[in-house]
Amino acid sequence: MSDFARQQADFQRGILTGDDTVLAEILDSPREKRETLYGVYRYAYGSRLVEALRNDHELLHSYLGDETFDEMGHAYVKARPSEHPNLRWFSQGLPEFLRSAEPYCNHPVLADLAALEKALNDAFDAAEGELLDLTAMAAFAPEQWNDLTFRPHPSAARLDLSTNASAVWMALKNNETPPDAATLEEPARILVWRQDTTPMFRELPAEEAMMWDEAANGIPFGVLCEMLATYDDPDGAAARGAGYLHGWITSATLTAVSTSVLR
Template sequence: MTSLKQLQERFQAGILAGDDTILGDVKDSARERRSVLFGVYRNAYVVRLAEILGNDYSQVHAYLGDEGFAKLARAYIAAHPSDRRNARWFGRHLPDFAKETAPFAGHPEIAEIAALEKALDDAFDGPEATPLAIGDLAAIPPEDWPRLTFKPHPTAVRLCFTTNAAEIWSALKDGMSPPAPARAPEPQALIVWRQEYMARFRPLAAEEAMMWDEAAKGVRFGVLCGMLATFAGEEDAEFRAATYLKAWMDSAMLTGCQVQQPLGEAQSGAPSFGAGNRASVRPVSQ
């Protein structure tokens, strides 16, 4: 005799893996065959997963339309069955799937729109942290600035797009007709992060993107200034570096700084600033 646990396991396998063993426990009705009857549950499950994807990737849905997004959702669900109890993570592979799978891979803006949506959701769900304040930097002696390193906000993510996906996303978010997809003349750097209660993104010019990437690795401020001098000329290199730094602080993109000890000295006494936490709520827009 089949136990309740065995029946539940067969039912789950029938829904999640397409295993037809469960059909042996289902009877045909007077009007319909058992495969059709059980198919109602299978279809309902797929529809629910597609709804989850549509909620998580609303602008991809808007861009592709109902029919196009349904095609993407069906292909994704077949390739990536749900493997987490929390539906929040079901669509985590969609950007890579769209990037690598035909026919969607032939339209790279689809994967990049999806990547931006995922990054914004992840930024909201990311760890809490108190932004670095101007007063924290004011406490650092000028002679220590060359050895200063910075800590990015834990939600900050760098993206690099090859298309105008960010412009398409923004237009769709505003309820406007999106521009036609186009290849960017050069890779477009973007930064995604959470500021207070809002997930945000903005483009980065090439020089700022380079400085951010190196600062995020822990490169000292003095070295960053030297890199900017090499990147776009020595004139005003320190001023440009300070301008970028202020913009990051004004936007709450940094959460700490530390004066690195000279080589050969212990770092345990190096002063650090910015280490608190704050509450967060889900943003309703960019």
């Protein structure tokens, strides 16, 4: 390693870990000590990463306020140093950090709010995909429907929230006072996707969430209807399944359909 490369490595390590070895090779200026000069770089690095967190989690920032968000952000920077040259991916671990780190884990709405914003960001950046339409479904004969399987759009994802974070998100988005944070008796089952260029989400009833999760795993429509029959009126299971499917297609959450014969 050249001497310059070693200095660069020492400089970077000092910023990332607090190692002061590189200070021995930095000169004081006529006005400031080397510790102060080098501290500017340390502060700027952390502040830039916190700014990236603000950009990715605007509503979490609004919920916490400047001071608390920045305090949380710097704690995240220290706990989860950036490992990717693209700042877009720096905030990916924020929901898990908020779920596990004190004092934030004592307020689960924070992790849920971060997870919802992350899912919406991921939906916006997800790959393009062909959209399944109702015309394509009409091409299948009735006897083929039991074997139909579906592929979610690349932007579609499911998450469960233990709190009323979705109501908090909606209030913040509309510049309204958010409701008090509350833990739910049952998780809110959220489907996130991108419609045209806009990230969307909605809460699913338990039955539909089950059907979506199983359909996303390649379970054919006939088996899905059998599973629906265990939730409610067995005689109406097929109709309910067709209704959920119609909603997924018209809201642009599916990209392909196939049958076991075609596979």
